[in-house]
Amino acid sequence: MPLDLSKIKAGAKSALIEPRDIFASLGHRPWPRLRVEQDQVLKGWFERRHERDLVIKQNTGGGKTVVGLLVAQSSLSEGVGPAAYVVPDTYLVDQVVDEANALGIPVTTDPRGADFISGLAILVCTFEKVVNGRSIFGLAGDSNARRIGTVVVDDAHAALAAARKQFTVNVPAEHPAYKKALSIFGDELMRQSYKNGTAILSGDRATPLRIPFWAWSKKHSEVTAEIEASAGNSALKGIFFSWPLLADYLGLAVATISDRLLQLRTPCPPIQEIPAFHLATRRIYLTATLADDGVLVTDLAADPESVRRPITPERATDLGDRLIMAPGALNPNLTSDRIRRLAWEFAMGDRTGDGERDAEPVNVVVLVPSDRASELWSPYAAETLHVGDMKAVVDRMAAGEHLGIVVLVNKYDGVDLPHDACRLLVVDGVPTPLDPGEQREAGALIGSDTYRIRKVQRLEQGMGRGIRDAEDHCAVLLLGSDLALSLVDREDLRLFSPATRAQIDLSKEVAAQIAGEGLDSVREVLSLFLGRDEDWRVASSRATAGVEYDPDGHVSAVSEARRKAWDLAAAGDPAAAATTLRNALDQVDSAERGWRLEEVAAYQHEVSPEDAQKTIKAAKQANTSVLMPALPLAPRPVRGHQQQAVACVDYLSEHFDNGTQLRLGVQSMLDDLAFSPEDDRVDAAEAAVKRLGQLLGFDATRPEKEQGKGPDGCWGLTPHRSAVIELKTGTSRDDSDIIKSETDQLSGAVSWNSAANPDTTECVPVLLARSARLHKLASAPVGSRVVTPDDLATLKADVQAFADEIACDRGWERSSAVSAALASHCLTADQVIQQHSRKVEAAKTAK
Structure with a gap:
């Protein structure tokens, strides 16, 4: 009689707990064996599996999902269940489920299902499903709270953002609690910043302010009582899911307020409120790039000693081949608009740019931080996608379909674009902080190591989207001066992972051969790479051969x-x-x-x-961005230097190591100095005014930011002449005439200068505004100058030309060269304002 093999029991399989043995036993595994790197990290995890918190680091495309699933299955087989595999968003849930099905590992998306609860299947869900104030797993103190034995956190860096969101209460401006906060703390806000406090009280756009902790500690209950009254309203998602997690810690919360939100967030998330996560026997964090592993400790209470010993492959050569270039660093004439056109031509198979197809068309994926940034790609994009609608299109690309240019909005991690799905990746900016607390923190930490780490980490995440295994290849182009700067700034470079840093170094050697050349040279390099030139492949293999992972987890x-x-x-x-x-x-x-x-x-x-x-x-x-003390600070006098060029040389020599870094740094600063109504751009523009003054050799301050009152900016032009500067770069009124409140503010700045700088004999009032014309009720101080958008464009062009000139032959180190360049570009103390602004215009008269 014929044998029925289906009746043979696989009892031995259920006893397997070593992840590599589990993989070998899978009947439907898509590959005959694990990759070497996967084998190594699974062995390392199994040897240390009894440690509660373990970090597994692999390069992008190293097969972390398979590792995570096998780790979870191993834990179930050992009886450390139930097991959950959590990801940052719903897109990744589907991706992990597909991977598990291909392997033959049982998974479920139902946290209430018997298969998960009994340990027969791994739960795949978003991080927010487990960690939120209404979690089906219950909260601390709940007698029915459910335990999870093993939690695998995929894309741990992105999960951290989800954790911070879940432990944040966002109260909209329409809520009674917001209005109560304004009535109680309005005076304190104005004392912290008269300008921004006044704007917030008036409902106008403003830089977020923290409610001083001494005021919040004393009176917060009057506000939080209003929040609690509506905490059960599920329509208020910013309160409903977070309130139960923060309700016991309100006195210690950081309260930040903007014109749109009152935000409450504790210094560290009270993760102990989620026992399913906090008390899990095993917590495994999968990550490709965490330059700062300390966030796992601060945000998720991971054990610091375990985190300092990440599990990695023996070598970092599991990374696909990449050419990484920033065209703006090669030649300032290679503008972003020209690179967008080039990307479209490569997508169409026109690599020479002559309008004729001369090569195989490729898929080009563009990462942008916002919808606004995506609009610049609209003439070329075949698809513009967001997290909720990208899966079907990405699946088509992964299956080999050619689409052309596909733009992904604010999705820098968790998207697999293997092989022909993406041969050219363009990173056009990285996301800037959007919520009030993040905006305030970013402004305070700019220039610090923490700020650099976050920027580089986000950039490296994005650059990894187009390579999914060691045999894959993808060219990467970085647009914008800020990203280009990361490839030449040694402080940024040290923060990339070792393998990515090796690829950047090789790419820079190639770029050095075409520095200063035009677009055709960029086309040639890209074509050689995409054509898999043998010399490149040999050089690339040598560059990454022997590169090892950083053996230390960086927990400060x-x-x-x-x-x-x-x-x-x-x-x-x-x-x-x-x-x-x-x-x-x-x-x-x-x-x-x-x-x-x-x-x-x-x-x-x-x-x-x-x-x-x-x-x-x-x-x-x-740090001038922190809270103003309860007792007012005495203003620091602003006094210009006797020799502007000498002060300029001192500043430039301290901040720039080479000409390319100088040119890109100046360009990045000027990019921030823009007329834009976006929330995060106003503070950046004010900061840029200060940096511009310092760069030009003036004594520059931000009195309103640093002392709570005074103008947005003050430049000490000479020992006895200063300029007070007010910015209206964020206004968006239909009528651009200068209104009375704005001229009143400028008059107040002049008065402030008289008191703060008694040695100043001349004060120039300067307003950055969309128009130089006064409203009929407005009256500007005598001698006022207005920098309109046209004037600002001229100023920026002259400053960039100045930087380009002194960047040659290390001219920024010689006061004679700097002095001549300042004069030739009208940037001396007596010219810079006069040549880049205009007199106010009288109000239009009624006919």
């Missing part, structure tokens, strides 16, 4: 101390919290030290308000 003393401090404060010991965090701040840069001292002071206030004010004063001296 500050990251570890912040988590310890929060846990102490949450447990009722704010004094120990303050001491713990303060003791960890000695070795950090000034910007971060000041920012973290604000956190220390908030803890101190709970036990000694007087000591807290001393600390916040020290914080303000280290």
